[in-house]
Amino acid sequence: MKKFKTYGLIAFLFGAIISCEKELDIEPIQEIPQEVALSSSENIVNLLTGAYESAGNIDAYGGRLQMLSDLYGFTDQATWVGTFQQPRQVFSKNILVNNSFIRDFWGNAYSTINMANLVIDHIDIVEPDLQKSVMGQALFLRALSYFDLVRFFGANYEPGAQNTQPGVPLSLKGITDYDTDLTIARSSVEEVYAQVISDLQEAYELLKSPNSYFAGKYTTKALLARVYLQQGNYQGALQAASEVITDSKYKLTPSFEGAFNNDVNSTEDIFAIQITSQDGTNDLITHYADQPFGGRGGDIVVEETYIDLFDDENDERAGFFYISDYNGGTLTSKYTNQFGNVPVIRLAEMYLIRAECNLRLGSETGDSPLNDVNTIRQRAGAAPRAAVTLDDILLERELELAFEGFLIHDLKRTQRSVGELPYNDNRLLYPIPQREMDVNSLLEQNPGYGN
């Protein structure tokens, strides 16, 4: 009898434990599994917001993409004095294949693209009245990412030529299963541009304007103007830029200063990455600004050579600088609000595209090149010009758009050399990141970066 009790007690205790077995099924608490994420309209729309957030990461449009575009073009106008090696390599045009800024730009761009692809693949489950807008925005983000990828990693687009030189891999399907062969070869520069243009045209048809701070109809048009300009398709760029100026509600800010450091988009921001004190990081602040503004003290110092480009001392832009307390260098005032938005496309660019294209084509679509240039100059308080040449317009771009990520691409498309390097030098092309070469056997490295 006593033994009975003994064994009974043991059996009871063990039984209590066996009933714990259901305790082994535990679901994540603050994340959701993929099948939930990709099964409701609400979550697909959320994923689109996630794609914006990804695009706004510091590795891309949160700042590094723009900063590196300028550093790549600078020779004597500004100097990288910061301690980070990765931007210094870009500034000195001696990039190593393990440059982590470039690797992270690549990775981030494809992460944004994959999110956009997933949205596009699942557009059918989105509420019907949201479908067009969601689809259009996803196409815009994909096009934006591919455009900058191909500009940095693919050799320059040569107008009128067969652009068969390697561009970047074109991944157009959202990937959900990672247990498969994911290697993919580079498509040609021509194919990538064609995809970008087709995405933007489709997005243009789907989107309405305006669309708050998200991409709307004219955001895609404005990007299209930029893409056509890069291709040397001046007719296309002219039409697109002119349409944005005349048909959209975007207006130049009354002052030049007003176009920068805005907590909410200015009237001139066609597209800007949204930064708040609670989310997003403005990485242009990090490297361009002094420490009291949240920067590292001024990693990029503006040289006299650039300031000397201004020919009118009343030009607000000629004095849009301050001296760093930290290193005594001259810093741009375009980035002094740590939690300010990062402009990606401003209306001023559209005026300059229209002016350049009209001048090149000998037309006056929308307005004359002179008027467009003077619109920009007068807004900054600079004396209007009496006449403009192509060089004047290209100079005006440097005066207006410096430190906003235009320089290297402008130099390349106009076939100007960068210091001693001709525009098509191998050193003016990013290497495919070593890390990516290591895992994707189908990739071909750019010339000059070993194999």
Added chain:
Amino acid sequence: MLLIAFVVHTSFAQEKTITGTVSAEGLPLPGVNILIKGTTSGTQTDFDGNYSIQASPGQILVFTYIGMTTMEMEVGEGNSINVSMTEDAQALDEVIIVGYGTQSKRKLTDNVAKLTSDDISEIPTPGLQNSLSGKAAGVQVTQTNGKVEGGINIRIRGVASIGAGAEPLYVLDGVPLINDNESSTDAPTNPLITLSSNEIESIDILKDASASAIYGSRGANGVVLITTKKGKQGKGTFALNMSHGISRPTNKREWLNADEYIELFTEAAINTYGQEEGTARAEGMFDDLSSGTDWRNREVSTDWQDLALQNGYVTDADLSLSGGNEKTNYFFSGAYHDTKGIIRGNEMERVTARVNLTHQLSDKFRTGANISFSRTEIDRIANDNAFVTPMQAIAQSPLSPAFLDNGDPNPSTLYSNFLLQDKHAFFNTVIRRVTGRAFGEYQFLPFLKFNSDFGYDLYYQTEDSYTGRLAPFQSTNGEAFVSSLGTESYVFSNYLTFTKNIADIHDIEVVAGMEYNNSNRRFESVTGIEFPSDDFQSISSAAEITGGGGERSRNTFLSYFARATYSLHDKYLFKASIRRDGSSRFGKDKQFGTFSSLSAGWILSEENFLAGFDALSFLKLRASWGQTGNANIGNYAWWSLYEAISYNQRPGISPIQAENPFLTWEKVEQYDIGLEYGFWNNRISGEIDYYVKDSDGLILENPLPMTSGRDFITRNVGLIQNKGVEFVLNTRNIVKDDFTWNTSINLSKNKNEVKELPDDGADIITGENIIREGKPLNAFYLIEYAGVDPDNGDALFYTNTTNPDGSLSKETTTNPNEANRIVTGQPFADWIGGLTNTILYKGIDFSFTFQGEWGASIYNAGGVYQSANGDYWDNQSRDQLRRWQQPGDITDVPQARLFGSNGVTQSTRYLQEADFIRLRNLTLGYTLPESAIEKIGLSKLRVYFTGFNVLTITGYDGYDPEARSDAGSTAAGRGIDFYSAPAASTYSIGFNINF
């Protein structure tokens, strides 16, 4: 009938009742087994040490008790036999804690290293694990770097994992300890920093799989069983120990002074920009750096290293009270520890307390509880990859004054001045830990015992930080970050122990039971900016809250286990164990796994054929095989997950993890063959082991093409093998009453090799490390530096392109992009060893431990800044003065070229072997004779001097051959140094008093 009656009568007539008391050291000893030799009848002593047994004269009573010498007494005329047992002096009969029970070392068929409180106490270092260093074969202990709270890596028989945790399982009195790094900064903290060595009785390290298989899916990295002290029967004893010591860095490096800085950088600028422009640039920069001081007359030559590193101190004080009577044993202790680290701004203070109680409720039921709590407060500094961490001050120019005339830190230095951070910011971590266990043990039958344990571990941590207006990079009128984290784990174990000795021939023990472990983690944090002034530093004063986070996660383990040991004639030993583990961490179909082990031993010295060898006192051969698992993979690693994000304060979602429903634990299979020996009455004894440990199904973050949108997937892929030999040699050189000298040597060699990788053996490359088949794990993968072209001072690299015959081309190039990487060097030592000597002469005790490691290399990732022949304005290591200056110079430092990137890229130039021998600790003590102290009521008074990291012999040029970067949680396993502080070298004096 008569005959029968007679026989019965006869036997009754001869048998009588023997009674007596068994004692040890004058105290009654309960639970002693008493057996009549050659029969199965026996009994046990009660809790008063009394027994009574029926026996006949001439029969022999055998008294056995674990840890005591077995005694045999012949029954004579009397009816009373009192026995006084003595502790078994032979090391080979130590009691080894094996998990859910104990075993005698003599009969053990596993490889277990045992350390006692003597080995670990009094060592002046905050981390308990540090004191294990050099004491056990095959156990490598490395503190990440010189920060007091720094993470500690313990590797038992090599690294058995890549992507899952490589730390052993720690079990404190049966409670698996929470051992997750919970630092909110990049630099890991040691979660076991909360343990104080004064309350620890012993540490048993289960090294082979046969020993650790009883811990199943958590035993793959070995198991460290920590047993705390218990009270012993007798009058209560107070023990007081106090010590205080000073610390300094083990090493300092040489950096350029102002003279040398000006010389090198003027030259570097001229080499890049020509005489005129170069001189102007250099002088302009010197003007900036010197902040208005007269650099031309060398007004300032700041030694930044001396500002970052400081002399620290270590204070320890602990008091314990222990004792007991026949029913109740108690142990109370309290300890205080205070460290001021060797890096400016790094301090730690800890208070611990413990109560261990056991009570014998009846002769069958024993119960008890252990409870400990501790509070550890740490003043932390930034991780190694932060500009404001003190060690990065070595990059500052010696021309820059550290302080302004008014005493404030100079804000206009090349890099942000860490002294501003030190003055205007703080980061404070407090860890409270409560660990306890309540247990009951019921002896149903003499041979059947039931144990039920409920253990609980709470790790509660808060972090408070504030960065004031004047700290570097501060732009938001102050910023505060606070966090609160609680992880609790409870474990409920129940097991039965069956023990039977049959006719003194068969000795059987079977343990079987189950265990349920549930762990919950909850984390919250808040970040705020905009404070009225720096007088307000708490989060509630922030005008704007910019961030808040909360995370919860859980995991559970459900386990069934059994172990059987059998010994035949005390010579032939067998053991088998099995454990079935289920865990919530694994995919649904992979939730359960079974881990088993088998082992056998043969005590040859008991055999007759060896009886003639008098010199041989003990010889045992043992062999084992076992399986264990490694479940250290995070709670939700197999799921495909999306997390919530915010863009412009609008919610969204973002994929963060690729799915793998087949994810399961890593499987480790280990074979071990060992020989234990003792000669000349065990004056010489030791062990030799050979093992092969295969870790299969390694959990790896397998890199994916980033064009897929994700950068890796977690997979069970790959196989690595560790195999090696271990030697232990203990000698008792002098054994006299007032003079003993013991030596203990351990030496082990481990060969680590990656055997199989996924995707047809494709390399996995992370930064400067490679995982490649046939190579050691995380071997270095770098382009090869070829030195300096004597003609022009260019840095050269070997191209290492493959020649048609398969060899590597040793042609050189100046373009690093044209050089191919090669596998060279490994981050792990392959030989490690320790040598401990203990000498007792009258009242004097003297002991020291040397430790050595050979075969590891360290990659100094900071070399491209520190030793870059004047590439940027960072102060340079003094060896850069060896730079090439004119044609014909033969040197390994290229021509100095400001911004010239001359040889300044990650290459073997910054890789170096890190072999070392270290005098790890040294203790000299003197115990006053009892006669001298009895008068003042003391039973013991000892004064001692002790040193930790006393001496280092190494050819390594960096700070410390053991220091690794703490930036990024995996950096330590990859042998990377990045502005990592050297370890502390500490000298203390102290005393022990017992009364």
